[in-house]
Amino acid sequence: MKSIISEPVIRIRPSRGWVPVHLRDLWAYHELFYFLTWRQIKVRYKQTVLGFAWAIIQPVMMMVVFSLFFGNLLGVSSEGTPYPLFSYAALLPWNLFAQGVALSSNSLVSEANLVKKVYFPRLAMPLSGILPPLVDFLIGFLVLVGLMFYFGYGLTLRMLWLPVFIILAMLTAAGIGLWLSAINAKYRDIGHIVPFLIQLGLFVSPVVYPASLLPQRFQTFYGLNPMAGVIEGFRWTLLGTEPPGYLIAVSAAIVILLLVSGLYYFRHREKEFADVL
């Protein structure tokens, strides 16, 4: 046998209280994380006729319905931008977030067999649900570029902020996904709550209306919904709507809080996953 370059020693002990997040351990398994992500993308539109066209059809249909009812019939303010563009620019980050939450919150339960039969850092499960929706996002983004071009929007320096909001949307999904997936392992109620929560969230977030619709003194509190900051920021970079200001700061703080607490909560629950799934 070839000489063993490094001889890792694994110590197995019962953990007590709060468990540290071992980033190095996570890195050792980055290939598995990559494969799990890749599998989600691969499988997503298998055995469908339209395939990745669904990534365009869904948000476009919603945009049409929203524009018709909220834009035309109800006359909701779109801060001077064409309503279809206004709502579509919000639907993209919203879907990125919503799909991420749906995938990651269900990840442990849907792959229970993996968790019960193989060891790997469990964090890889919920986190592998965050990147796949980016594919849908990028495809949908092409339509957004087309719409912007059609309505006469050009490139601005402001757009350099765009990646920040994309990442923020994914981090929000990760933070919530970590919490929900860990709870879901034990309480399957989460499986029923998530679709409903996402539906509700769509209307609690400024997708079909601008955040400025709310009274001024509630604006900052609105940032407690992290997606409010993300969506407002997203629209601001692309369409030059109202700059989000405090809203985004509050949202970013909430995201960090969600993420860190989610990581530790997940690690805390992790030891029982194989026993309760």
Place this chain on the structure above:
Amino acid sequence: MSDFAIKAENLGKLYRTGQFVGYRNLQENLSHALLSPFRRFRDGSTQATKPDNYIWALKDVSFQVRQGEVVGIIGRNGAGKTTLLRILTRITEPTEGGAEIRGRVSALLEVGTGFHPELTGRENVYLNGAILGMKRYEIKRKFDEIVEFSGVEKFIDTPLKRYSSGMQVRLAFSVAAHLEPEILLVDEVLAVGDAQFQKKCLGKMENVSKEGRTVLFVSHNMAAINRLCPRAILLDNGRLVQDGHSVSVTNAYLNGEAGVGGQRTWELEEAPGTDELRLTSIKLLKADGTPASVVEVHEPLTLRIGYHIGQPGLSFRCAALFFTQGVCAFSTIEPSETRQEQIGDYFSEVFIPPNLLAEGEYTVGITIFNSRGIKLQFVRVRDTITFQIFDPMTEPSARGDYAENLAGVMRPLLKWKSLFRE
């Protein structure tokens, strides 16, 4: 000298039982809290004070495995074998105690974990390899070998759902067989798959141990344990009962099974039978006269049936029936009736030649009866003793040099010859 690969110290795992088994939903929890809000305080809610709701799946298990050692783990269902493996692979945490593992570990608790039906064979090999802890370059390097081993070359770019279940298992096995860990933990995977593949995998396992790898092998197959592992650990009710040479440990296991093993005796008051004749003992003896419950296929055996005669001048004969795999392998009967004039203890013996029975577990049924004139049955019991036959492949046997599963309940050593056709 610290050449151990696995060191377990007082490993214990506590599981909840009763109401809170498995997954729960919030409602159950809430209603439980509402119905008995003070329960928590009354009972203290600590694990130690509520022993009824908890069960030690594993308790105080300590052992060391040297590097390169192949160790079998045996025990009844629920003895804690799988729990032990799950702790050593870090799938679940111990409740107490600890373990130290030196070297790269791979565990095979199941084959094909993470296989996705929509992905192609090729994609699944990469995915499954990554799940089992292989690096991408390793999988790439061994890819052709894996595919060739599985024998599904032609379908490698076809989605897995179009595979037959046999092909899926073969591909899964193939990935698993190409792991190159320093420590391999195997849970009964050899029980799956067709015979040909089992052979390949047994062969792989032998190679693995020859290469100086450490193997922990959980199985119910005593023949495989005896053949592959020099050492075995016996678990019972979560505790380590015996640790030592495989043959003696498997012997102890089979003897411990509800008091059944290679020999059994009864007090006269509770002996099966009638007042005329009672069965008092039954023993399976090796050539040297020692009782045995794990026997090598090439050993001659003696079955000794002891009985008490309570009526002078009784005429009777004994019959023994050997059961395995749910069928009667054969029965044997005393060719003529014997007549004993005096009350007392007697025995009859039947000699079983070597190379008769196939490998596996056998139970013995005894009938003692009289068929002259009025038919009288004195004794009729099934499952008196159990014993296990295995082939160490050290002596000439029907296996020759063939390590794969052989079908059938008999294993006669027959003469073969091959000639030119005239």
